[in-house]
Amino acid sequence: MKPAGPGALEVRVERPQPPPVHLNPARLRARPYYRRWTSWLVPAASVACVVVFLVTMFVNDCPDRGLGNCFASFLGRFSFQPLKENPLLGPSSTALLKMGALDVSKVVHGRQGWRLITCMWLHAGVVHLLINVLCLIFIGIRLEQEFGFVRIGIVYLISGFGGSLMSALFIRSSISVGASGALFGLIGSMLSELITNWTLYANKVAALLTLVFVIVVNLALGILPRVDNFAHIGGLISGFFLGFVVFIRPQFAWLNQNRVAPGQQTAPAERKHKTYQYVLWIVAAVMLIVGFTVAIVLLFRGYNANDHCSWCHYMSCVPTKKWKCNSSPTTCNAILQGNTLNLTCEGTGIHRSYIVAEAPQDKIDQFCQQLCS
Numbered sequence: 001m002k003p004a005g006p007g008a009l010e011v012r013v014e015r016p017q018p019p020p021v022h023l024n025p026a027r028l029r030a031r032p033y034y035r036r037w038t039s040w041l042v043p044a045a046s047v048a049c050v051v052v053f054l055v056t057m058f059v060n061d062c063p064d065r066g067l068g069n070c071f072a073s074f075l076g077r078f079s080f081q082p083l084k085e086n087p088l089l090g091p092s093s094t095a096l097l098k099m100g101a102l103d104v105s106k107v108v109h110g111r112q113g114w115r116l117i118t119c120m121w122l123h124a125g126v127v128h129l130l131i132n133v134l135c136l137i138f139i140g141i142r143l144e145q146e147f148g149f150v151r152i153g154i155v156y157l158i159s160g161f162g163g164s165l166m167s168a169l170f171i172r173s174s175i176s177v178g179a180s181g182a183l184f185g186l187i188g189s190m191l192s193e194l195i196t197n198w199t200l201y202a203n204k205v206a207a208l209l210t211l212v213f214v215i216v217v218n219l220a221l222g223i224l225p226r227v228d229n230f231a232h233i234g235g236l237i238s239g240f241f242l243g244f245v246v247f248i249r250p251q252f253a254w255l256n257q258n259r260v261a262p263g264q265q266t267a268p269a270e271r272k273h274k275t276y277q278y279v280l281w282i283v284a285a286v287m288l289i290v291g292f293t294v295a296i297v298l299l300f301r302g303y304n305a306n307d308h309c310s311w312c313h314y315m316s317c318v319p320t321k322k323w324k325c326n327s328s329p330t331t332c333n334a335i336l337q338g339n340t341l342n343l344t345c346e347g348t349g350i351h352r353s354y355i356v357a358e359a360p361q362d363k364i365d366q367f368c369q370q371l372c373s
């Protein structure tokens with residue numbers, strides 16, 4: 001205010017200073033729960049799948065096999081097996097076995113348990129590879145940006161391993177390759193993440209219905225021939241339980257109370273997680289430990305789940321008038337070296353050698369039928 005004259009009272013108005021900003025360590029610790037991560041693990045995994053497929057095609061070397069017409073022969077060593085043998089544009093089952101495809105007999109009797117992991121990085125053909133890589137990029141990048149590479153890597157690897165275990169317990173007469181189990185694990189973890197963090201989301205019912213619809217449609221496609229739906233189911237279950245363990249998030253109220261300066265908090269302290277989140281975390285952790293332990297023990301004891309579940313095979317393939325679900329191999333790979341004919345039954349890896357003076361196609365077909373029937 002301006003003074004009125006000599007002797008008048010001078011009044012000065014001072015603006016209040018803002019309170020000092022206190023950096024709360026708890027607030028800094030809360031930031032990683034909702035930060036935006038840079039995705040690099042999912043693109044790296046996609047590139048790894050492509051590189052492994054190229055190495056598999058190099059090992060396959062279709063022109064050098066000596067029998068049959070390779071598809072896309074202009075690719076030379078990287079040309080594909082005949083479409084009758086592999087309609088997915090890829091290598092032979094023999095090459096896949098060399099590279100680490102899942103073969104139950106080799107896992108159980110040959111003690112080659114590493115195949116439960118290596119089969120995740122192999123693909124039966126270009127079509128198979130493209131579908132899985134595109135799905136991995138579409139689903140995985142968003143999840144990695146949301147939760148970081150550590151948690152996504154854990155879900156991806158353990159879910160793929162769970163899918164391999166389920167496949168090995170049910171599918172005994174053919175080999176299995178692909179990252180589908182790990183992909184279904186990511187989808188399953190999205191579902192459990194929505195459930196365990198239910199109070200944090202808006203439009204959660206719509207999101208839940210969308211996820212359930214996606215899961216049902218993909219599992220329904222798994223009943224088609226040449227699709228390992230047991231790997232899908234095993235990966236989905238593993239990822240679903242893992243999501244409760246690794247994707248649990250703190251409540252907003254707990255985060256907000258850490259933004260208040262010391263001494264100004266009046267409301268009762270909020271807990272970091274809801275009670276139901278802790279319950280789901282414990283139940284999921286127990287189910288994972290027990291489930292994986294039991295499955296591994298049963299697998300290496302040679303347990304065949306089909307012997308105790310006569311209808312379970314319909315979960316992977318339902319026969320119709322247009323296709324059959326007989327998983328027994330119907331073709332074999334033949335290599336003629338001098339007067340020795342080497343036959344490998346596709347799907348099982350059964351190998352036989354025959355001494356022949358000549359090897360016309362009808363004789364090869366006869367030997368293949370005897371070997372693979």
